[in-house]
Amino acid sequence: MKRPSRSHNEAPVRLFQNEILERLTQISFRTFVLVWSALLLVLLIVGGKASHSYGAFLLATGSGFAVWFVVEYFTHRFLFHLQLRSRIGQALIFMLHGNHHVQPNHPLRNLMPLGLSIPLAGLLWAGGVMIGGMGNGGCFVAGFIMGYVIYDVVHYACHQFPMRLPVLRSIKKHHVQHHYVAPESNFAITAIFLDRVFRTKIH
Numbered sequence: 212m213k214r215p216s217r218s219h220n221e222a223p224v225r226l227f228q229n230e231i232l233e234r235l236t237q238i239s240f241r242t243f244v245l246v247w248s249a250l251l252l253v254l255l256i257v258g259g260k261a262s263h264s265y266g267a268f269l270l271a272t273g274s275g276f277a278v279w280f281v282v283e284y285f286t287h288r289f290l291f292h293l294q295l296r297s298r299i300g301q302a303l304i305f306m307l308h309g310n311h312h313v314q315p316n317h318p319l320r321n322l323m324p325l326g327l328s329i330p331l332a333g334l335l336w337a338g339g340v341m342i343g344g345m346g347n348g349g350c351f352v353a354g355f356i357m358g359y360v361i362y363d364v365v366h367y368a369c370h371q372f373p374m375r376l377p378v379l380r381s382i383k384k385h386h387v388q389h390h391y392v393a394p395e396s397n398f399a400i401t402a403i404f405l406d407r408v409f410r411t412k413i414h
Contacts, residue, residue, distance in 0.1 A: 216316065218314075219317070221314070221317070224310045224314050224317075226305075235324055236306070238322050238324050238325060243322045243325075243367075246329075247356075250329075250332070251360060254353040254356060257349060258352075271346070272351070274351055274354065277358075280401055280405065283400060283401065284402070290307075292395070292398075315390045318367075318370075318371055321371065323363060328359075335352050336349065361401060362400055365382065369383045381403070386400055389413075
């Protein structure tokens with residue numbers, strides 16, 4: 212793999228020849244925050260109104276929120292770093308995550324594009340409602356998506372902000388080491404203790 216760049220200003224690695232498709236692979240922090248704040252608020256309100264009680268709302272939402280961080284770890288470790296032999300497979304993984312390791316600090320490529328994240332969220336929401344109803348299922352997925360939004364904001368901050376508070380500084384150091392020291396370690400972005408649990412933390 213190409214040595215990762217440290218630049219924040221170079222042109223983004225091109226993923227598509229088509230200009231429209233290429234634009235869809237990029238997203239600004241402002242757009243991300245505006246869109247996901249609005250969508251998450253709607254999901255929480257709809258799920259909350261359908262819940263039987265505040266306790267049920269908190270339990271379902273909190274459960275989804277907690278589950279996200281485990282999914283985050285395993286997705287990053289086993290999907291984003293999947294080693295495939297076929298050219299098509301390698302190209303897909305590069306578009307999904309490999310380009311980020313070539314160019315970790317480009318501000319328009321530190322967040323999941325809306326063209327991928329919103330359809331996935333819609334499928335999860337529909338599945339959650341189908342399985343658990345609008346109350347339990349909807350709130351569980353809303354909590355899960357809340358975890359995702361926090362994860363992506365933290366990930367963006369790791370690459371773009373100083374993060375001077377001790378806890379935040381340790382999170383940033385943990386992720387920066389994943390990029391510049393050992394890409395096969397430090398897979399967790401937010402719940403970094405999971406790398407200790409699964410023995411993938413850089414020592």
